[in-house]
Amino acid sequence: MKTPALLSAVLLLVSLIPAASSDLTPFTVLVANSVKVTPCKNYTTAVVFRGILLGGLKRLQNSTKDFMFTYTEDPNYGPFLQSVNGLPGSQGNRTYWELLVKKPDGQVIRPDVGIGCYLPNKYETIILNYNKY
Ligand code: B12
Incomplete structure (x- = not known):
């Protein structure tokens, strides 16, 4: 194959690679409280291509002192979000961290x-909303 033809073939192949697996998907995390009037907090984080929200929350926790969870x-459903920024859900108070998506x-x-x-x-925008059930 001549050089220009080879180059075209390589470029074609590269363009066919689906969303490069190193691409990050950015999204916002909003921490809100429907139980007690509290200022909302906004953060930006990202997941890898088709990554899970838990991974994005870990990435955020590792990059921001201001956010923890x-x-x-x-045993059946996997990870249950227990607390955000030090505020835990509680069976006694019938509170939990609701997951909403805008x-x-x-x-x-x-x-x-x-x-x-x-x-x-x-x-x-992933909304982590402290709520009652
Ligand atoms: C009651 C209930 C809740 C209550 C549990 C509180 C309590 N102490 O009773 C509350 C309101 C907290 C809740 C929250 C959520 N729930 Co719910 N919940 C149920 C429900 C209706 C009954 C569970 C139950 O009591 N089983 C009987 C007891 C004896 O068994 P158990 O194993 O001890 O039950 C526990 C688990 O089910 C756990 N649990 C409840 N919901 C969820 C969700 C997740 C993701 C996890 C990991 C655990 C979990 O809490 C129960 C009590 O400890 C089921 C549907 C059903 N009919 O089964 C949905 C169900 C389990 N919930 C579901 C979901 C999606 C959620 C939320 C993610 C909703 C949201 N968008 O916010 C949140 C969890 C957010 C978080 N913080 O991680 C889905 C899970 C599907 C899945 N494959 O992930 C189900 C199957 C309903 C559905 N939509 O189909 N839930």
């Missing part, structure tokens, strides 16, 4: 999976 491991078009959904299964999409 804990989770417990449920889509870029403004629609807010309540995912039917937890932080171990949800895959954040570009420019979403």
Whole structure:
């Protein structure tokens, strides 16, 4: 193969590689409280290509002193978000950290999976909302 043809072939191959696996998917994390009036906090983080929300929260915790979270491991459903920024959910008070997602078009959904299964999409806002049940 002549050099220009080889170059074209290489460029074609590169363009066919799906979203390079090193690309990060950026998203916002909003910490909110529906139980007690508290100022919301906003953070930016990212996951790897099709990475799970838990990975993005760990990345955020490692990069920001201002954000921390804990989770417990449920034998059936995996990681359960237990506390955010030092505030724990409590069975006694019937409080928990609800997971909501605001889509870029403004629609807010309540995912039917937890932080171990949800895959954040570009420019979403993940709302960690302290709430009652
Ligand atoms: C009650 C309930 C809750 C209560 C549990 C509180 C309590 N102490 O009772 C609360 C309101 C906290 C809750 C929260 C959520 N839940 Co819920 N919950 C249920 C429900 C209706 C019953 C569970 C139960 O009592 N089982 C009987 C007891 C005896 O068994 P158990 O193993 O001890 O139950 C525990 C686990 O189920 C755990 N749990 C409950 N929800 C979830 C969710 C996740 C992701 C994990 C890891 C654990 C977990 O809490 C229970 C009590 O300790 C189930 C649906 C169902 N009918 O089973 C959904 C269910 C388990 N929840 C679900 C979801 C998605 C959530 C949320 C992620 C919703 C959201 N978007 O915020 C959050 C969790 C967020 C977080 N902090 O990580 C899904 C899980 C599906 C999945 N594969 O991930 C289910 C199956 C409902 C559904 N949508 O299909 N939930």
